[in-house]
Amino acid sequence: MATLVWDYLGEYDSERDDILAAVDKVFRSGRLVFGESTSSFEHEFAAYHGTRHAVGVDNGTNAIKLGLQALGIGPGDEVITVSNTAAPTVVAIDALGATPVFVDVRVEDYLMDTAQVAGAITERTKALVPVHLYGQCVDMVPLRRLATEHGLRILEDCAQSHGARQRGQVAGTMSDASAFSFYPTKVLGGYGDGGAVVTADAELDRRLRRLRYYGMAEQYYVVETPGHNSRLDEVQAEILRRKLDRLDEYIAHRRAVAARYAEGLAGTDLGLPVLAEGNDHVYYLYVVRHPRRDEILKALLDYDIQLNVSYRWPVHTMSGFEKLGYAMGSLPVTEALADEIFSLPMYPSLPLDVQDKVIGALCEVLARL
């Protein structure tokens, strides 16, 4: 079988009894939606973050969308984020009728260049959406200062950073609200789709519970403000409860994989991930950089190694976002990165021999370039 960036079958092998027990528990409970598993997971996920509220939703994109909507973001508002992200960050902002505004990323760690945010603020700016990309946090201190000065809301996109920390604070607790995805590949991933919004604010929590359920309070069948259908499924919630218990273990394994790459590739001219000051990385992705990226990816196919690029097309260059009016050249660091980065296999159950094969193949390919 080809070596891929992500594979869950090894993990499923070792956790199969637990996962199937979770499914059986839900199916036997008599409650398939909004049952005990969802509410327990919400309490446990909030507790993991040391905060008060977590609202389960159907995916990470809708966690961003509902989170921003609950914060009062809507048509005509501008939301500052980055183009070097998964497209859903931007799709969610667009879905509200708001306008995404991009700043560039830093050349060292590919994270939002917070020094550019002040220059992007206009009188229509309502919110900032920092993306804690690849598993480490954007520097939140300058963003919080700007938000206070300009009366902006902040929503952290935590889809890639479950359990990451900055100066001891866990990702998702450094702003008004934060959005998580439990898409299977994520650091906390289900066996299907899922998402959550985390907040310390009881009023936001109340709004989110209505927004995800057509705009109704769960007990009454009356729409207050028209909302959406964005429920977290009971089966995913029960699976996620069990995986949440092991989240710190998964992260430890990811860090061990990253440390092994760093050691095995230290002698090469690959640009390796750089940890920003104050950050603990959870390595959702292990992203490396080389000017001859496409030749390397092609050569690795001869070793049956198929790697990914996250992300090959910056969002502002996608045809669907031409309407935003960003010309090529407007975000130079993001554009340069897109031509040079690629991701190495990264998941907690990555077998050592597979990782060694990848390191060995990369060293050979790089030596031949």
Ligand SMILES: *Cc1c(COP(=O)(O)O)cnc(C)c1O
């Ligand atoms: C995965 C991801 C999302 C979207 O999550 P889905 O659950 O797939 O909707 C949003 N933002 C980022 C940064 C992501 O990586």
